[in-house]
Amino acid sequence: MKILCTALLALVTLPALAKDNKQQGYAALAAGRYADAYSSWLVPADYDGDAEAQEAMALLLFSDKPIRHRLPAPRKVLALQFLYRSALNGYPGAVQRMASGSEEGKLGLVKDMDAAACWRRVQAGNTQPMACAGLTRFKNKAGRAQxxxxxxxxxxxxxxxxxxxxxxxxxxxxxxxxxxxxxxxxxxxxxxxxxxxxxxxxxxxxxxxxxxxxxxxxxxxxxxxxxxxxxxxxxxxxxxxxxxxxxxxx
Structure with a gap:
């Protein structure tokens, strides 16, 4: 969890993003307005399929920051859904976290070295993310993207x-x-x-x-x-x- 919180804080230093709502999300995060960050990232992450916004949402939801929104799934399950979707879209940070989570049995993932090795191959540019989908195991099956x-x-x-x-x-x-x-x-x-x-x-x-x-x-x-x-x-x-x-x- 400490690693995830550190990564969450690091998000505020990322370069300006192309879409205004993503920029607003990072500004809200930096100001401690976590509910506003969630609202700003929801459309690009969930409906536009933006991998960077998906990872940002995952890190926000994995943290304990108050967001004051009624969520469509348990918070950590929803966090894993966004992380997984970001990784399947090839976003480097999400791919790395899927690899680590599979190696350690954390983030809602079942420990599986074959899955971890697959995500490491994605990191190295030696395979496509979808090759890892069938290998990745979830403690709660709802964590798998629909x-x-x-x-x-x-x-x-x-x-x-x-x-x-x-x-x-x-x-x-x-x-x-x-x-x-x-x-x-x-x-x-x-x-x-x-x-x-x-x-x-x-x-x-x-x-x-x-x-x-x-x-x-x-x-x-x-x-x-x-x-x-x-x-x-x-x-x-x-x-x-x-x-x-x-x-x-x-």
Missing amino acids: CDQLVMRGGHANLSGAEAAQRCLANKTPAILIPMPPPTSKYMMTLDKAYGRYGIEWMPAGDAFSEQSMHFMESFNTAMAENIQRRHGADVFDKIHAEIQAAMGW
Whole structure:
């Protein structure tokens, strides 16, 4: 923890960043306004896929600095999610911390020397970060980034559907894109239960489709379905759809 706090303090000396909200985050951190730093970094870290902002968020959340925000996950789990996402995006500081955390069994990671060695190879420029995704083990599985965080948010707009699917499968987070009717809480809870029974994440594909977005969804789901059916049987989607229809009374 001392190392993380030192790293957190060191953030205030980093060069000015390109986006105003990131600059504001560092200024808020330097002034001890930790809640403002969190707010400033949230969009670039979570939605823009900015690796530097992701590491900054991770270090803030790993620290004990008060941020006075209602968080979507336990604080240290959320911190690890941001650190992991930053490392997968190749940010050097995050890669180093993933290597150390895997070597020592800290930061919410299971001690695993194979994972640590993989992250060290990333540090040396000898492998790509996604090669380490399947090796990295988490004490709380929620610390692993979800599929939509890896492919549906900023930084990965040029991926094909099949490439996006392979990225999620390498991360051990199978998922399916679903065209969404007007959502209701009952429908979304039903999807959570039916797909979650098989460890599958469902992701809303929206309701306005271009030819390009339709092709992305089809190629993503085809690649995913092949993997999921190998694991759970050829009729797995029939079972899921039957459960959804029964629960919704269709």
